[in-house]
Amino acid sequence: MVRTLEGTPAGDGYRMPGEFEQHDGCWMIWPERTDNWRMGAKPAELAFAAVAEAISRFEPVTMCVSSRQFINARRRLSDRIRVIEMSSNDSWMRDSGPTFVIDDRGGLRLIDWDFNAWGGLDGGLYFPWDLDDLVPRKVAEIAGVDRYRAPLVMEGGSFHTDGEGTLITTEECLLNPNRNPRLSREQIEGYLGSYLNVEKVIWLPRGCYNDETDGHVDNLCCFVRPGAVLLTWTEDKEDLQYERSAEALDVLKNVTDARGRKLEVHFLHQPAPVTLTAEECMGIDSVEGTIPRREGDRYAASYVNFYIANGGLVVPVFDDPADKQALEKLKQLFPDREIIGVYAREIILGGGNIHCITQQQPKP
Amino acid sequence: MVRTLEGTPAGDGYRMPGEFEQHDGCWMIWPERTDNWRMGAKPAELAFAAVAEAISRFEPVTMCVSSRQFINARRRLSDRIRVIEMSSNDSWMRDSGPTFVIDDRGGLRLIDWDFNAWGGLDGGLYFPWDLDDLVPRKVAEIAGVDRYRAPLVMEGGSFHTDGEGTLITTEECLLNPNRNPRLSREQIEGYLGSYLNVEKVIWLPRGCYNDETDGHVDNLCCFVRPGAVLLTWTEDKEDLQYERSAEALDVLKNVTDARGRKLEVHFLHQPAPVTLTAEECMGIDSVEGTIPRREGDRYAASYVNFYIANGGLVVPVFDDPADKQALEKLKQLFPDREIIGVYAREIILGGGNIHCITQQQPKP
Numbered sequence: 001m002v003r004t005l006e007g008t009p010a011g012d013g014y015r016m017p018g019e020f021e022q023h024d025g026c027w028m029i030w031p032e033r034t035d036n037w038r039m040g041a042k043p044a045e046l047a048f049a050a051v052a053e054a055i056s057r058f059e060p061v062t063m064c065v066s067s068r069q070f071i072n073a074r075r076r077l078s079d080r081i082r083v084i085e086m087s088s089n090d091s092w093m094r095d096s097g098p099t100f101v102i103d104d105r106g107g108l109r110l111i112d113w114d115f116n117a118w119g120g121l122d123g124g125l126y127f128p129w130d131l132d133d134l135v136p137r138k139v140a141e142i143a144g145v146d147r148y149r150a151p152l153v154m155e156g157g158s159f160h161t162d163g164e165g166t167l168i169t170t171e172e173c174l175l176n177p178n179r180n181p182r183l184s185r186e187q188i189e190g191y192l193g194s195y196l197n198v199e200k201v202i203w204l205p206r207g208c209y210n211d212e213t214d215g216h217v218d219n220l221c222c223f224v225r226p227g228a229v230l231l232t233w234t235e236d237k238e239d240l241q242y243e244r245s246a247e248a249l250d251v252l253k254n255v256t257d258a259r260g261r262k263l264e265v266h267f268l269h270q271p272a273p274v275t276l277t278a279e280e281c282m283g284i285d286s287v288e289g290t291i292p293r294r295e296g297d298r299y300a301a302s303y304v305n306f307y308i309a310n311g312g313l314v315v316p317v318f319d320d321p322a323d324k325q326a327l328e329k330l331k332q333l334f335p336d337r338e339i340i341g342v343y344a345r346e347i348i349l350g351g352g353n354i355h356c357i358t359q360q361q362p363k364p
Numbered sequence: 365m366v367r368t369l370e371g372t373p374a375g376d377g378y379r380m381p382g383e384f385e386q387h388d389g390c391w392m393i394w395p396e397r398t399d400n401w402r403m404g405a406k407p408a409e410l411a412f413a414a415v416a417e418a419i420s421r422f423e424p425v426t427m428c429v430s431s432r433q434f435i436n437a438r439r440r441l442s443d444r445i446r447v448i449e450m451s452s453n454d455s456w457m458r459d460s461g462p463t464f465v466i467d468d469r470g471g472l473r474l475i476d477w478d479f480n481a482w483g484g485l486d487g488g489l490y491f492p493w494d495l496d497d498l499v500p501r502k503v504a505e506i507a508g509v510d511r512y513r514a515p516l517v518m519e520g521g522s523f524h525t526d527g528e529g530t531l532i533t534t535e536e537c538l539l540n541p542n543r544n545p546r547l548s549r550e551q552i553e554g555y556l557g558s559y560l561n562v563e564k565v566i567w568l569p570r571g572c573y574n575d576e577t578d579g580h581v582d583n584l585c586c587f588v589r590p591g592a593v594l595l596t597w598t599e600d601k602e603d604l605q606y607e608r609s610a611e612a613l614d615v616l617k618n619v620t621d622a623r624g625r626k627l628e629v630h631f632l633h634q635p636a637p638v639t640l641t642a643e644e645c646m647g648i649d650s651v652e653g654t655i656p657r658r659e660g661d662r663y664a665a666s667y668v669n670f671y672i673a674n675g676g677l678v679v680p681v682f683d684d685p686a687d688k689q690a691l692e693k694l695k696q697l698f699p700d701r702e703i704i705g706v707y708a709r710e711i712i713l714g715g716g717n718i719h720c721i722t723q724q725q726p727k728p
Binding site: 001002003004060066067070071074079080082083084085086087131134137138141142144 | 365366367368424430431434435438443444446447448449450451495498501502505506508
């Protein structure tokens with residue numbers, strides 16, 4: 001029996017844990033739309049499968065797949081991955097999916113945010129998004145957990161929490177008039193507090209350059225642990241990302257978290273820009289209502305967009321000279337976790353990366 | 365992790381329990397196809413919902429629903445019912461669904477039979493049936509149970525077991541050349557033995573008159589408990605059902621079960637024939653490839669097509685003078701269970717009844 005709850009998670013003693021806390025598993029969605037994923041989504045399938053297999057070494061993975069793709073996904077994935085039928089408009093479980101919350105008495109629930117495909121009719125990435133908006137409800141039924149219906153548009157990739165009362169996000173996304181134009185900054189902070197159980201919201205100005213999510217924080221900056229963050233970085237002042245990372249650093253250096261701590265800031269140097277080739281562009285269907293992809297488009301590639309699994313880290317790599325340094329840095333920052341790089345060009349070409357296509361289910 | 369197993373259930377120490385043994389729950393599929401269910405399936409939805417709600421008083425119910433109907437089903441059902449997205453060609457979970465087997469050490473597995481829509485291209489009821497054939501595999505993933513892939517066409521409604529080594533079925537169905545034309549009676553008995561772990565197969569000649577399943581036993585006869593069966597009956601020698609029930613009785617009176625017992629035979633008098641009215645017929649879409657429904661068609665209404673739940677019995681009733689007597693008889697036969705009648709005209713008009721639209725998941 002799955003209930004739709006009145007009240008709020010914070011009011012009921014629930015909080016969103018940090019991603020680095022223990023999980024019971026990970027949820028993903030199989031890529032399919034041919035107006036976003038080139039060549040009938042076949043290259044993306046391999047990349048999603050590689051991510052799923054990597055995560056499944058550390059925790060159970062459930063892959064949600066449309067009826068049309070069920071057998072194909074089942075055959076391309078090992079028996080370790082659970083495959084469940086679920087329709088969707090695209091495959092960004094971080095953003096269309098639920099946010100799980102836990103309490104101290106073994107309780108697990110989820111938050112079902114409104115979803116409008118990163119901006120609705122005002123800059124959103126596709127239309128319609130009706131099936132995406134049902135994903136959290138369907139996950140609730142499968143997982144058997146009660147659900148809060150939150151009265152605002154929010155994507156899981158637009159915030160990170162440290163599990164101890166602090167949240168980081170970006171003004172570019174959460175204050176964008178294409179998300180919740182009727183809500184003030186203070187009202188949005190109020191909702192973040194009552195749904196995710198945080199007391200302190202750290203507002204970074206903008207996300208990564210050319211990030212089509214309107215600057216999701218999960219491509220820019222994340223928590224390594226409470227009190228320590230990791231920021232995507234470049235030393236190249238000519239690069240269009242430089243100013244954005246520098247602005248964020250300025251905030252991070254001068255803020256304290258909910259526990260009154262100054263933040264330890266670590267850096268991950270970004271890879272070279274990933275741009276769409278003519279051949280890749282040719283493989284993408286043109287569809288009215290979907291953001292077009294053009295040769296030469298720059299994608300917001302970032303190593304910060306990794307997934308923290310139980311005892312592991314699954315990290316996007318780009319066949320870039322900076323890959324090695326990024327993986328080494330992550331090994332220093334997460335010494336107790338195994339670091340696995342997955343070649344992620346085919347994921348970033350769809351507009352996001354490994355963190356965007358995953359959603360952890362925390363262990364209560 | 366869900367595995368597809370080599371070997372057979374009997375070889376691995378698994379057996380199909382009797383339906384009267386304890387369950388962990390019940391699986392159903394939401395009705396939708398408008399070429400079978402009149403008036404856009406809306407009247408059938410109410411009947412399916414009534415069955416689900418009745419069963420949910422005794423054990424958890426999962427309703428599998430297509431993407432299109434997800435929200436409609438979710439809203440028409442109470443929170444007690446779990447609603448899961450699953451595509452199918454029609455809504456007969458007994459026949460397209462899995463057969464669960466258990467062992468004595470807490471194990472639960474399922475059998476995934478071949479399915480050909482009750483006869484394939486030679487008298488089957490619709491085309492295609494590809495989604496129906498995937499239902500057991502999808503249930504396995506959701507329930508997290510390993511799966512045997514059985515190499516023959518079989519529907520769950522075509523057999524009943526007593527959990528102690530005996531199975532009843534009909535020659536009309538299992539020996540029909542539109543199911544397994546390459547298998548002899550002995551070979552089919554061999555498969556029933558190795559998959560359901562039975563030693564004795566009792567062959568009744570035919571099922572109910574005009575039963576479009578080719579005589580499924582679950583509309584004619586079932587086990588009340590090991591050693592006791594219940595047979596649909598009529599005293600009217602002019603009725604086209606009379607000879608069929610009499611033939612079955614002749615077999616049942618003269619047979620012993622796997623434990624060497626003579627069978628105790630009980631009778632349930634059938635309701636008056638249910639026939640399709642002109643108005644009902646008007647509400648059904650005509651589609652190439654689906655068996656047509658015609659005004660005056662007689663349906664195989666039978667009280668035997670009930671579902672045994674934990675502590676309960678959910679029984680089809682027809683607003684017929686025989687309803688009361690049937691419910692009273694069932695109360696005598698199942699004194700420890702609560703008997704609930706559900707008005708089932710809208711289900712029988714689709715070609716089956718309460719047993720046909722349900723599938724128990726036994727408690728290991």
